Amino acid sequence: MDQHSPILLFDSGVGGLTVLGELRALLPQAPVIYAADMAGLPYGAKSEAEVAARVAGLLGRMAERYQPRLICIACNTASTIALGMVRDVLETPIVGTVPAxxxxxxxxxxxxxxxxxxxxxxxxxxxxxxxxxxxxxxxxxxxxxxxxxxxxxxxxxxxxxxxxxxxxxxxxxxxxxxxxxxxxxxxxxxxxxxxxxxxxxxxxxxxxxxxGAGGIARRIASLTEGQSFARSAPDFAVTTGDLDDFKRLAPAFAQLGIEDLRPF
CATH class of the missing domain: 3.40.50.1860 (Rossmann fold)
Structure with missing residues (x-):
């Protein structure tokens, strides 16, 4: 495993920052990419077919582009609908988020x-x-x-x-x-x-x-136990939506060590 390979945290928006906060406490040295599907928000009002197709498609492209060591679907809606499908199509380990x-x-x-x-x-x-x-x-x-x-x-x-x-x-x-x-x-x-x-x-x-944020972070830590972590560049976040709007969330990301916000 490349020590620079990141953990990819994926959410429909920025709710997954609650998971990132817990992950930082357990694995502060782990490189992280945060991916927010702001263009698809909210998932809760979409059909199961829409959510499954969107999540599987995006994560397939993100896995190819970023080569993460692990993907966390930090979204209950996406996990309860699409977790099985994503695990079937990607070789990357996937951690889901389910109701506690x-x-x-x-x-x-x-x-x-x-x-x-x-x-x-x-x-x-x-x-x-x-x-x-x-x-x-x-x-x-x-x-x-x-x-x-x-x-x-x-x-x-x-x-x-x-x-x-x-x-x-x-x-x-x-x-x-x-x-x-x-x-x-x-x-x-x-x-x-x-x-x-x-x-x-x-x-x-x-x-x-x-x-479940704490439990999710502990699961990620367990699955990556024994792996080496190192950053080749600062962590960053990407959005599928409007970048200027996303940058309004910059202070919240900065509190968790992410200052580079990009379009996907």
Missing amino acids: IKPAAAMTQTGVIGLLGTEATVRQRYVDDLERQFARECTLLRFGANNLVALGEAKLRGEEVDIDDVARAASGLVLQDHGERLDTVILACTHFPLLEAELREAFGAGVGFVH
Whole structure:
């Protein structure tokens, strides 16, 4: 393995920065390329066929161009829909992002847990399988809160985010039967931890939150254990969307050691 070979973090937008932050803590020496499919955002409102074709196509081109040692799909929607397909067509090791149902089931005291994701994520059979495997004794409430994606992106751009907007976007979770007993919420979109402070205020002190960023970083570290890392150039980020708009996110990237933003 070439010690300069990067880890490629791919997301529909910049929610994957939550994963990058955890990865920096574990593997600060690892070269990273962050890829944001801003032109395809949001994935949560797209059909499964659209997401699968887009993710597989982009990652195929990125794998050829950047020759990464590992690809992390830092997006729950893309992972629950396209992870199997991408693994079938690429030889590069792939780490996906899946809803943290197992740790949520271990945390809950009331037995009622909530899955807050995009509309596309919450309806996937993959989620059904995780529920059967890890939360059989729990009541799992699901809600697709697509509007939280845009609010998370806005917060990273330095825009003011109204707590009432966050509460409205997530309110469908607690308005369901058994919602009054909800005590644990799974943030099943990498954008949502960006709004954890606002979500805590919206849901109240009796509700805890769990997401998978730390577990994803640990999985990447495990799969690359024993490999050598070295940078031949500074890390960078690429976008499929408008570069000027992407550069509005420069301060957020700079906090995580990425100052070079490019078009893909």
